[in-house]
Amino acid sequence: MTNGVPYETAWQNYQTGSSDPVQFDDSSKESLLKQFHPDYQTNTTTTLQIGANQGDVCQRQLAQVLQSNSLIDEVDLAGASIVDTDVLIIGGGGAGCAAALVATENDARVILTTKLRLGDCNTVMAEGGLQASVGVDDTPQQHFEDTLRAGYFKADRKLVSQMVMDGPDVVRWLIQLGMQFDQESEDPFASLSLKRAGGTSAPRILSFRDYTGLEMMRVLREAVTYRPGIEVWRSKPVVELLSNEFGHCAGAAVYDMRHRKLMLVRAHAVILATGGIGRMHLNAFPTSNHFGATGDGLVLAYRLGAKLRELDSFQYHPTGVSYPRHLAGSLVSEAARSAGATLLNGLGERFVDELQPRDVVAASIIRECEEGRGIDWDGQVGVWLDTPRLEQQRPGILQRFGSLRHLAHKCGHDPAEKPFLVYPTLHYQNGGVVIQRNGSTSVPGLFCAGEVTGGIHGRNRLMGNALLEIMSFGWRAGVAAAGLRHNAPHRRLTIEHVHKWQRELTLAGLPLDNHGPQLYPDYANFNLRAHIAGEI
Amino acid sequence: MTNQLNQVLLHENNQVGSNLEAWLANGGGEGLQNALAAPEAIIKTIEDSNLRGMGGAGFPTYRKWQFVLAEKDAEVKYLICNGNEDEPGTFKDRLLLEKTPNQIIEGALITALATGVNHLILYINPHEEKAVEAARQAVAQWEAHPLFASVADSLGRPLTLRVFLSSGLYIGGEETAAISSVEGGFPFPKKKPPYPAQHGVHGQPTLINNVETLAHVTHIVKHGAEWYRNLGVGQASGTKIYSLSGDVLHPGVYELPMGTSLRDLVFEYGGGMLAGKEFKAVFTGGPSNTILTSEDLDVALDWDSVQERRSRLGTGAMIVISEGTGIVKRVTEYVDFFADSSCGQCPPCKIGTRQISKVLRKIDTGRGRRAELDHLVNLGKLLPGSGRCALVDGAVTVLNSSLDKFKSEYEAHLIDR
Amino acid sequence: MDHEPITIDVEGRSVTASPGRSIIEAVWEAGHVHVQGVGCLGGVCGSCRAIIRRADSTEVKMVLACETLIEAGMQVTFVPFLERLSDHPYQIDSFKDTWQLVSQVNQTFPEAAHCRHCGGCDSACPKGIKVERGVNLAVEGQLGAAGDIFETCIMCNLCSHICPEFIDPNHLGLLVRRVVPSLVVRPFNLMQRLNQLERGELYFDYEAPEASTEERD
């Protein structure tokens, strides 16, 4: 990124500029993406050399962790205690919680282990809402088609069709658990309010204020905490999966941060629900994701042999905060643009139709900044998101956006007086582990649900489909995993797949001293070995 | 040496229970007579006596009185005689109330003459049933006595005297909490300012004194300031009631000259250590616990000498512990007491004390590291003064005092020592 | 803007970092390991709660460390995940009889009736929620109004940690929020759609022209 227009000049330009509609040339969309969208840059991708996706294109940093060596070795397993359960769920976000609740409804004993605390996850941060086809002028069929179209027709139809048909049921289940949704009036029988997401054929977004994920997560957390049959472990990240003599998934090695020791969990079935990759800061982007979103699930599954997909496709949300620095990456909800807020560069000019798909808007912002028309504010570069003019045009509108106002407050400004400085932020992993309709993967005994999976969104996710996905596939995986509880217990609990992996790494000439998964972002200075040794 | 024991407040002649006639027959009432004769001279006498508050803070008594006296316009003023006494290791006030309620009431009446307070409240912990009973009986006798009417006449305003049962909670002993309690509410400490002397019970000027403080007043006004000062050892004035407990042969209540050495208290009066154990330290009690060690055995137990050792005399409670007793564990217990007693109004108090306790427990159970110890030091600096009342400071004081005197013992528990 | 590094005291460690950093960023920048007590980094999970005292100030405040900027001489201690001191387990589907709702809520949170009105929860809440009022309304039986008070609660549990009566205010708040949809809310459009699905009325076409790539080009 080169420097842009200095803040003071840009601020003057902003005040004299206008948000008049401009005609945008749409024909250059593909070249715009090619030139400016991070996914399309040749220097950002590479080819995987080993594993189930050998030969496939993959984002560079992701390839590095996918082709990493294990964090642990045989010696570390000596003396580790073994805990037995029917179903082990890894990850305490929405997908993990839904799976846990459903698995116990199906009589399975569950251990849910999570790296941070229950509910410290991406789910709790979701603002916009959840897609479910409940509107009178909407059908699951339309939802199906909208999802496929948004994903450039790369999604797996059987997954999408099942998910859209689950939609109404998911909403019923959440209401029964005690989640509130916005309704058209105070009347308990009033229809659910529906909002239209960009690129869809009907209003379909259900939400609770602009903190739907918070409402969802606090209900799920409470339900899980109090549900007999679920044991919740916090501060216990999974560092490796375990395999039996057939290479099936047999459990996981869990690191107990508090007691600084490894524990082994033997389970009939394992559900990976570790969420996304934002905190890997791919291509040096800031992120909207929670602290634990370091792509651990992808690494663990890949090493055990699971197939992945769309490893070069990520969603950069156009409007992440750019200034102040300590809030960089925080999301300004798409709702602002949907309501009519425009984007302006350092010259005070509009440069894109703000309601284009996210990848196009993000690429346009990057173009403005790279070509020197961004705003440089104390080293942070971005463009204006013009909330003041929105408020002038539609007085009172900002009142509806509680999270947005709270964010502005943290940034130190009044959104009705000053625009946000924004820049695209790494938001979502479009691809992930290949799954079947019941969440099973190519490795027997291993199930996946949530953002860690691929195939539902193709190469681009429709707003609101993630919250639906985590519930729908969380359920499905929970049922299927519970179904394995009567299997004979695994006789052997090993990391033989790691040895096999190390052989492949060596043969491919890949380094053995590159360890993964990452567990925590680099800047948090964590190192597993040093932590076990008590040095940190 | 033992002839210095129980010379004044706990003199056997004074331990007549609630019997007012017996109290007056043994020389009681003379202080009050003196006060009636020259009410305006009392505060000066108290000043000259060097009397300080026995409820823990050690604030000069005459100063507090002056503040209340200065509120000349108030028609109604309150005196709360603080007998709430609920912290570990202090058990003197209940004894005074049970055995010598009359000298406390006489002290309160003298205080009324000195400061103009006209509603006198004996604020007593309901768990001390004998003390409550004795105080009630004594009050009934005083109300019927001509001396009581004389005081009212001298004040020129209606005079009341009553027993008020406190909540029995430790926090209820804090002065503004006592005010809340007397007003009929939960004993929540209040924000200061306004101070009780200006704005206390129902917004009226209010004086709060510990019951032992008031008992001393009776004798000071009877015998004069100089007599009182001479009771003390060296620079110290008067006597002090020490509550001695822990690993000593004879735990109990000892009234001794102010400035008696710790060694004498423990080894002479207390009969020495229990079962030949080695002396390790003493926790001084009161709202702010501190620690004295074997190096401090010769310290004179008076306000200033103890303070010079970076400790506090507090209420005069001395909890003796022997070698082999874990300091960290003891401190954890104290901090837990404070955490449980915290009324909850001030987040840093409730959460801070819990957090100290959590870190202490980690160290005590051998799971702590140097970082935890540093953390304790940080909490010790961060928390003081963060609450409305001194409770949070009390928890921090015992922590800091133990870190000051027994850092090596903490370090010995650490994994990475 | 001043670019001189700033030093603060975090749990007894001296931490030096550039200005403009949040407390958490500063700890990282100074090279310290800090991975527990960090959650969403967006102010909605409540895991980075901290107690701070600014230099030369007597005021001690509860803040979220992800959104509080460092200032020279600031003292910081994180409030880690403390085990809750009380527990009020319940299953939402055990709330069945709406006539008994209020008494069942009160039986589930029996301590709520003992609120001392100390206001500690209100001053602890980083979201400015009128926690005490919410508890009192719930006890009175004004469940809807009580639930609304907790609408923006991030379940940081600070009010539960501070409550001297072990009421667990935020969990009570969440219960009263949950019982309403669970027992009462039955939205028309959702019910209609569920009925259609049950009766098999919705025809689904995988191969519809709009669902195929060809149609797009």
Ligand SMILES: Cc1cc2nc3c(=O)[nH]c(=O)nc-3n(C[C@H](O)[C@H](O)[C@H](O)COP(=O)(O)OP(=O)(O)OC[C@H]3O[C@@H](n4cnc5c(N)ncnc54)[C@H](O)[C@@H]3O)c2cc1C
């Ligand atoms: C700011 C923001 C706004 C969003 N808004 C919307 C929206 O409006 N609508 C929508 O549909 N989607 C939205 N999304 C996307 C959506 O929230 C997520 O995709 C979805 O919640 C992911 O759920 P999950 O359960 O798969 O993962 P998460 O909720 O992220 O949970 C993953 C869990 O796994 C744990 N974990 C990770 N690694 C390990 C390990 N090694 N061991 C143990 N545990 C581990 C994590 O700590 C966490 O608890 C948004 C996302 C963000 C970040």
Ligand SMILES: Cc1cc2nc3c(=O)[nH]c(=O)nc-3n(C[C@H](O)[C@H](O)[C@H](O)COP(=O)(O)O)c2cc1C
């Ligand atoms: C938490 C706390 C508890 C207290 N408990 C008592 C008590 O039980 N009895 C008492 O006399 N003073 C107690 N005090 C001290 C009183 O606040 C007050 O200082 C004292 O009663 C004043 O009397 P004095 O000046 O005669 O000592 C307590 C103080 C605090 C901070």
Ligand code: SF4
């Ligand atoms: S400091 Fe503690 S005990 Fe005192 S008022 Fe505040 S919370 Fe209550």
Ligand code: SF4
């Ligand atoms: S848990 Fe309590 S303190 Fe925290 S946000 Fe909710 S109401 Fe406020």
